[in-house]
Amino acid sequence: MTNSEKNRLKDKAFQVFGVFCTFIGLVVLAIFLIDIVIEGVARIDWDFLTSLPSRRAARAGILTAWAGTLWILVLSAIIAFPLGIAAGIYLEEYAKKTKLSNFLEINIANLAGVPSIIYGLLGLELFVRIMNLGGILLAGALTLSLLILPIVIVTTREAIKAVPRTIRDGSFALGASKWQTVWHQVLPASFGGILTGVILALSRAVGEAAPLIVIGALAYVPFVPRSPMDEFTVLPIQIFNWTSRPQAAFLTNAAAAIIILLLITFLLNGIAVYLRHRQQKKIKW
Amino acid sequence: MPHIDVELERLREKLLEMWDLVDYQLTSGRDAMMNADHELSQRIIKLERKVNSFDIKIDRMCENFFALFTPVAVDLRAVLAILKINTNLERIGDTAEGMARFVCKLDRPFDPELVELTKVLVMYDEALAMFRECRTAFVKDDPKHAKQIIKMDKALNKIYRKSDVVIAKYLQANPDRIPEGLALLSIIKKLERVGDQVTNMAEEIIFYREAKVVKHRRKKKKKE
Amino acid sequence: MTKKYSKLEAINLDAYYGDFHALKGINIAMEEKAVTAFIGPSGCGKSTFLRTFNRMNDYIDGFRIEGQILLDGRDIYEKDIRVDELRKEVGMVFQKPNPFPKSIYENVVYGLKIQGIKDKKILQEACETSLQQAAIWDEVKDKLDKSALALSGGQQQRLCIARALAIQPSVILMDEPASALDPISSAKIEELIYDLKKDYTIVIVTHNMQQAGRVSDHTAFFYMGELVEYAKTKTMFTSPKDTRTQNYITGRFG
C-alpha cells in the first residue's frame, strides 16, 4: 500500500469516526429520552398534575412544583428583562469606548461564567438573610434574575448589533434623538432577536435547581403559592428530591416530572428557534 | 423630460436660431444681387459677426454637453451632428457674406441676358430650397428627407459645370462686361459651395438618425 | 451680476478624527437652490465634510472640528443650536437605501411623528406630498401600508428621499445616493435631484464624475482633506485650473 493510499484510508476512517461522534451524543440523548418516557409516561395523568406532594409515591403530584416553576418564570422575567435589556441598550448604543465600558464588558462575561450555585450563595446571604425575605418565591426569582441577567444582556447586545448602522443614521438624520432612535427603530428591529434571547434565558432558569436549593426552597411544600411572598418549590427540586429517595416508585415519579420539565424546556426553546427563524426570514438588510 | 433631453433641446434651438439667421443672409443675398442693393449687402456683411458669435456659442455649448453629460449612442451622434452642422452653417454664412461683398462692387444689376444664360437664379433658388429643406429635415429628424436633399445637389453641380463655358461665351460677345461676368462666376462658385455644405449637413442628419456614414460614398461609386 | 445668496458656508474649517487631520482649512460658500457636488478620491474628506452640515459626525468618538459652518449665516456648531432642530432644516440621504423596517407610510411620516405631530390628516397629506415630490407616489400609492423593504433598491432610495422631504428641510445632503443602484434607478435619482433643486439647496457627494457633471451646478474637488478647486461644474469639467483636478476628472490619478 502506498503512502497516499494509507493517507486516504486514514481520511476515510476519520470521516466514519466523525459521523460516529456527531451522533453518539444524540443517540445517548435519544436512549435517555426513550428510557424516561417508558419509565414515566404511564405515571402522568390528571391527578399527577393536580395533586399536592405526598410521602407516598403513588399519591404524590407535581401541582406545587409546576406552579412554583411558573411563578419563578414570570417573576424572573419581570425582574431580569427590563434590567437586562436596558443594560444591553446602554452598552451597545450609549457607552463610549472608555475603560469603564471595557470593564463592564469583562465583568458581564465573568458573571456569565460564574457557577449557578454561587448565585445561590449570593441570594442566600443577600435576599434571604440580609433582606430577611426567607426562602420565598421573591427571593428565588431575584436570585434567578441575577443568574440570567448576563444572558439577557449578551443576547440583547447581539440583537441590537445586528441592526445596521444605516438605520440609526437614517433616524438621526431626520432629527430624532438618541432615545427616539432606540425606541422607534433599534428596539422594534431587534425585538425578535431580543425575544429569542430572553426566552432562551428563561429556559435556562426553568432548569435551575442548585441556586434555589441553596437559598432554601423546600422540596415539600404542601400548598400552591399564592403570592411572591410564599414558600415554594420548583420542578427540578422536586425531581432532585424524588431521585434521591431509595424507593423505585419515586424514581418513576421523577421520570414523569422530568417529562413535564423537558416539555416546558423544549417548548421554550422551540419558540425561540421559531422566532429566530422567522426574524431571519422577515428582515434581510 | 429627462435632463439630458432638456439640454439637447436647448442646443437644437440655438442651432435653429443660427439657421434662421443664415437663412436670412442667403435670402436677402438673392434680392441684393438682383437689385444690386448695396445697403442690404452691407447688412448681410454685418450679420456675419452675429453668425460667428453663434458659432462660438454653440461650440461652447457642445463642449459643455460633452463634458457634463458624456453622451453616448444617439445623444452622442446628435451632438456630433450639431457640432458639424454648426461649422457648415458658419461657412454658409461666410459664403453669403462673400457674395454680398461682390454685390457691393456692382454699380448696376446683372444683365438679365447673362442671368438668363447662366441660370444663376435657378441655381440660387435651388440652393435656397436645399437649405430650407435641410432645416425641415433636421427639425423633423427625417433621414429620408435628408437623402433627397443630397440628390438635389446634382442640379446645382450641373449648372455650375456649364457656367464657365456659358460665361466665357458671353464675355467674348460682351468684352465690356468682364468684371460683371467674373463676379457672377464667383457667385456661382459660391452657390456651388453652399450646395456642398448643405449636402454635408444632410449627411450629418443621416448619420445622427441612422448611424450610417454616407459622405464620401458617392465619390467611391464614381471611381468604380 | 449680483452675488447669489449663500445658503451654506464653511469658514476655515478643520476637522480631526483623533490625531488624523481629516479636513484642512476649508472655505466654501454654497448657493441657494442649486446643486453642489463634492468629488474626490476615497478618503479625501468629502463625506466627512458633508456630514458636518447636519452634525452627523457628532456621534463619532474623537471627532472634533475647528472653524465655522454657517447655515443661513448662523453657526450650527454654536452651543445653543439644537441638533434635532438643525436636522429638520438639513435633511440627509445615504449611500445605501436605508428604509426603516416598517410600512412605507410609517417611513415617510417618521420624522413628523417624532416631532410630536399626531394629527392623521396632516400626516397623510405630508406623506402624499413628499412621495409625489420624490416621484414615487404613483408606484406606491396603493401599498402605503406594505413594508418598505419590499420595494426595489431604486424605489427604496426615492422613498428615503421622500422621508427626508417630509420634514420640509431647506437643504438636502446626499452621500453617494445612487452608488448602490443600477443605472436605470440611478438615472431616476438624478432626474429627481434635478427637479428638486427648484425648491431645495442640495449638496451631493459622488464618486461618479459623470453624475457630478449631469446634476450639479457647482463642483468642489477635494484631495487629502483639502478643497483643491471649487467652480461652476461647466468650468471645472472643461477647463479645470489645478492639475490635480485635471488628473482626477480625466481618470489619470497617479
Place this chain on the structure above:
Amino acid sequence: MRVQEKIIEGLLWLSAAITILITVSIIWVLLSESVKFFSEVSIVRFLTEKEWTPLFAEKKFGIMPLVAGTFLTTVIAIAVALPIGLTIAIYLNEYAHARFKTFIKPLLEVLATIPTVVYGFFALTVVTPFLQSFIPGLAGFNALSAGIVMGIMIIPMISSLSEDAISAVPRSLREAAYGMGSTRLQTAFGVMVPAASSGILVSVILAISRAVGETMIVAIAAGQQPRLTLNPLVPIETITTYIVQVSLGDVPHGSLEYRTIFAAGMTLFVFTFLLNNLSFWIKKKYQEKYD
C-alpha cells in the same frame, strides 16, 4: 426633551452598572463569610488537612477531598467531551455538507439545553447500572458515570466554540494545504487545528469552568462522601455537592458549618474566575493575531 434624554441615559447606565454591583456583592458575600470562617479555621488547615468532616462531631476542614472530587469529575468530563467535541467540530467543518451542518448544529445544542437535574437522573438510573454490568467494583454513586454524563452535556459547548475557531481560520490557509495535495484529515490536523489552537483552548477552558461549577449531576450521581482519591469507581463529593448537602440540612445561620459553604463557594469562585479570565485573555490575544 434634553432633560428627558439625560434621565433615560442615566437609567440605562444604572441598569448596566448593576452588573458591577452584582459582582461586588458576590465577592463581598463570599469574602465576608469566608473571613469569619478563616478566623476560626486557619487557612493552612483548610488547604492541607486531608479530610473534610465539618458536619461530624470531630470536625476536620481540609478542602482537598472536595477539590479532588471536583477535579476527578471534571477530568472525566473533559476526557469524554474533548475528543468527541473536537472531532465533531472538525468533521462539520471539513467533511460535512453545509445542509447537514445547519441541520445537526441545533440538534447538538439540544444537549446543552436539558436541565442538569435531568442529566443527574440519567447518570444515576441509566449510566451507572449500565457501567456496573461490566465494571464489577462500581459503586452506586461514583465519579465515573457523573463525569461521563457531564461530558455529554458539555460536548456542544466544545464542538460549537471549536467549530467557530476553526472556521475563523483564513480560507487561504486551508486552500494552501489542499493545494499541496493534503487529504482532509491532514489539512485538519496539520493546518486547521494548530491554527485554531487558541480558540480550541478557549473552548476547553470554558468547558472546564462549566464542569467545575456543575452541581446537580454530581449531587445526584456522584455521592456525598468527601474523600481524597482519584479512583473514579467510588462515591466522592465535589465542592458544589457539599454546598447543596449543607443547604438541604438545617444548619443554623452564623454557625461555623454555615460558613463552610461560603469558604467552599469562595474556592469554587476563585477556580472559575481564574479559568474564565484565562480564556478571555487567550481569546483577546488570539483575536489580535488574526485582525
